[in-house]
Amino acid sequence: MRRESDLSWKTFLEMISSLSAQFVATPHHKVDKVIQQALDRVGRYFNADRSYIFLFSDDTRLCSNTHEWCAEGVTEQIEGLQNLEVDIFPNWLRSFNDAKPVHIPQVNDIPSDSVEYGILAHQSVQSALMVPMNTKDGLFGMLGLDLVRTHKSWSDDEIAAIRLLAGNICSLLQRQRAEQKIDRLAFFDTLTGLANRSLIRERIRQSLRSSQRSSLYNALIIIDLDRFKSLNEEYGHLCGDELLSQMAERLRRFIPESDSLARLGDDEFAVLVDSVSSELTDTLTRVKKLCETLNEVCTEPYELDGQRVHVSISFGISIFDGDITDVEVPLRQSDIAIRRAKASGGNTIRFYDNHLEVLSVQRTSLLQDMRQALLNDQFELHYQVLVDANQKPVACEALVRWNHPERGLLLPGVFIPFAEESGLIVRLGRKILSLACEQLQIWQDDPLLGQLPMSVNISMKQFRDPGFASFVASLVDFQPQLCRQLKLEITESLLAVNLDDVITTMDKLVALGLTFSLDDFGTGYSSLSYLRSLPLSQLKIDRSFVREVAEQAQSRAIAQTILTLGTNLGLDVVAEGVETPDQRDELVAMGCRIFQGYLFAKSLPAAEFEALVRSENIIG
Numbered sequence: 085m086r087r088e089s090d091l092s093w094k095t096f097l098e099m100i101s102s103l104s105a106q107f108v109a110t111p112h113h114k115v116d117k118v119i120q121q122a123l124d125r126v127g128r129y130f131n132a133d134r135s136y137i138f139l140f141s142d143d144t145r146l147c148s149n150t151h152e153w154c155a156e157g158v159t160e161q162i163e164g165l166q167n168l169e170v171d172i173f174p175n176w177l178r179s180f181n182d183a184k185p186v187h188i189p190q191v192n193d194i195p196s197d198s199v200e201y202g203i204l205a206h207q208s209v210q211s212a213l214m215v216p217m218n219t220k221d222g223l224f225g226m227l228g229l230d231l232v233r234t235h236k237s238w239s240d241d242e243i244a245a246i247r248l249l250a251g252n253i254c255s256l257l258q259r260q261r262a263e264q265k266i267d268r269l270a271f272f273d274t275l276t277g278l279a280n281r282s283l284i285r286e287r288i289r290q291s292l293r294s295s296q297r298s299s300l301y302n303a304l305i306i307i308d309l310d311r312f313k314s315l316n317e318e319y320g321h322l323c324g325d326e327l328l329s330q331m332a333e334r335l336r337r338f339i340p341e342s343d344s345l346a347r348l349g350d351d352e353f354a355v356l357v358d359s360v361s362s363e364l365t366d367t368l369t370r371v372k373k374l375c376e377t378l379n380e381v382c383t384e385p386y387e388l389d390g391q392r393v394h395v396s397i398s399f400g401i402s403i404f405d406g407d408i409t410d411v412e413v414p415l416r417q418s419d420i421a422i423r424r425a426k427a428s429g430g431n432t433i434r435f436y437d438n439h440l441e442v443l444s445v446q447r448t449s450l451l452q453d454m455r456q457a458l459l460n461d462q463f464e465l466h467y468q469v470l471v472d473a474n475q476k477p478v479a480c481e482a483l484v485r486w487n488h489p490e491r492g493l494l495l496p497g498v499f500i501p502f503a504e505e506s507g508l509i510v511r512l513g514r515k516i517l518s519l520a521c522e523q524l525q526i527w528q529d530d531p532l533l534g535q536l537p538m539s540v541n542i543s544m545k546q547f548r549d550p551g552f553a554s555f556v557a558s559l560v561d562f563q564p565q566l567c568r569q570l571k572l573e574i575t576e577s578l579l580a581v582n583l584d585d586v587i588t589t590m591d592k593l594v595a596l597g598l599t600f601s602l603d604d605f606g607t608g609y610s611s612l613s614y615l616r617s618l619p620l621s622q623l624k625i626d627r628s629f630v631r632e633v634a635e636q637a638q639s640r641a642i643a644q645t646i647l648t649l650g651t652n653l654g655l656d657v658v659a660e661g662v663e664t665p666d667q668r669d670e671l672v673a674m675g676c677r678i679f680q681g682y683l684f685a686k687s688l689p690a691a692e693f694e695a696l697v698r699s700e701n702i703i704g
């Protein structure tokens with residue numbers, strides 16, 4: 085039965101759809117406000133006395149009233165309705181779990197000896213409608229409407245519309261949770277809770293700015309455990325993680341400012357010491373003293389799994405002032421210093437100094453070699469397969485290799501950073517894209533390979549090059565098949581500045597039919613608000629999370645969060661670096677559908693890759 089006035093029914097439907105449209109564009113800090121408005125409008129429309137949302141705990145044993153709207157003169161209930169045991173309403177729970185609404189036109193019609201009757205009668209409720217929010221993981225929440233002063237029976241149409249609204253609120257809340265989680269993860273290391281590389285980078289930036297005014301020296305200290313790898317092998321990864329947590333705790337006690345102490349990765353920590361002194365020698369002395377203290381603190385024996393473990397550590401230090409403008413410089417310098425400390429056997433403190441010209445000479449010759457290599461066609465592409473849950477190839481990623489005449493096949497880790505630093509990446513990147521397109525042309529008529537999308541990695545500098553979009557456009561030359569197959573992988577670092585320019589460039593290429601993937605997702609910067617504004621088609625879960633997905637609850641949570649987020653935004657999600665069946669199974673259970681990693685295949689030269697795809701024999 086429709087409401088008396090079709091006009092107001094139409095208004096109601098319009099309201100539901102406009103609310104839902106609003107949800108899509110709501111950033112997570114505004115979610116609660118938007119839900120509050122929705123409850124207000126729905127409550128008023130039905131002349132209800134109360135409209136509200138309950139959310140269930142993950143194990144569905146408790147529930148809490150999280151949002152409530154009350155008509156004028158109706159007492160709020162929200163405070164008294166926290167952490168309720170769900171056993172108190174078994175009949176409703178059964179309906180909710182079956183994804184069925186509970187519709188009570190007249191409270192007096194339900195058995196007066198039921199607990200549910202007691203709950204409603206106690207609040208003087210006359211009529212109620214409660215609509216569950218179900219997700220694939222189970223019962224998530226419930227949207228309800230109570231009438232105290234009159235009775236009401238809701239029509240099927242009305243119930244359907246409210247279910248739609250509840251479903252949309254449910255997606256919105258899930259997305260909010262996922263985004264809050266990732267925002268937290270973006271700046272903090274999950275194992276130790278310390279700041280991560282992104283955050284310490286921001287702090288270095290601030291120090292640089294303030295020392296431009298103060299002309300005081302700052303220090304960046306990298307602390308690295310000696311022989312952590314063999315410790316890990318000897319005692320196991322869990323003990324390794326435990327050691328790192330304990331060490332982080334000791335460091336934290338000495339360096340209380342949360343953003344001056346970071347974990348950079350594996351067993352590497354960093355301490356930023358701001359405004360030490362205006363005198364260089366004074367600075368050096370003080371920093372050295374601090375390192376000695378930290379050394380004492382961190383090398384006290386550790387209790388791991390009932391065993392006493394002794395460790396030694398090394399320090400690499402960069403001293404810098406406001407003359408430096410690039411935040412990467414202190415990071416790089418302290419990294420060189422720590423490597424020197426390690427090379428000399430560890431258990432030592434090293435400052436970066438300018439006697440390291442040897443290194444820059446090496447770098448210069450590498451650059452010259454690379455220029456030559458571009459002319460002599462020494463770069464080639466290898467291809468790594470992406471598979472679905474049935475091991476069927478669904479795409480490939482092109483990975484560059486340098487066929488060096490003397491040093492053999494070099495991996496990108498050796499030369500891409502230098503190419504980026506020197507700007508040569510623009511030319512190298514063009515070469516790589518040309519090679520990828522040539523290969524796509526060769527495979528064009530093949531029934532299998534002619535269908536496979538191919539991802540190509542794009543460096544930040546390359547993407548930012550003003551000629552980038554037009555170069556790609558000229559390369560694909562309006563060939564629809566090429567455009568469809570070519571996917572460009574970018575990383576979050578690209579998104580840190582000038583998002584609008586990035587979007588403009590992406591839009592141009594998307595208009596041609598190309599797609600974009602966000603690589604190494606979860607490791608990078610910034611808030612998630614950009615995700616919605618970018619024309620992406622894919623997210624790749626970074627392999628650091630995949631590696632631990634079968635063992636570490638936190639990595640599992642991150643992977644799950646990314647998967648949920650991707651699904652909510654309509655993006656494909658790829659798990660990369662899948663090495664074991666356990667990892668794959670765990671990811672499948674979380675709903676991941678595309679996989680890449682050594683479990684299936686390493687990257688292979690074109691001919692071998694062809695053979696692999698044709699054999700359809702991808703073991704995993």
Ligand code: C2E
Nearest residue numbers: 483484495496497516541542543661662663681682683687
């Ligand atoms: P990426 O984009 O994250 O590429 C994936 C890397 O992970 C590849 O290393 C691949 O061989 C490796 N990998 C794949 N499966 C597994 C696995 O199961 N376990 C482990 N441990 N590793 C796995 P690769 O080829 O050494 O490339 C390293 C990085 O160099 C790439 O990381 C990418 O950032 C960069 N790179 C590679 N090719 C290009 C390129 O053509 N252009 C640019 N700009 N960067 C490139």
Ligand code: CA
Nearest residue numbers: 481541573603
């Ligand atoms: Ca990649």
Ligand code: CA
Nearest residue numbers: 603604624660
């Ligand atoms: Ca990656």
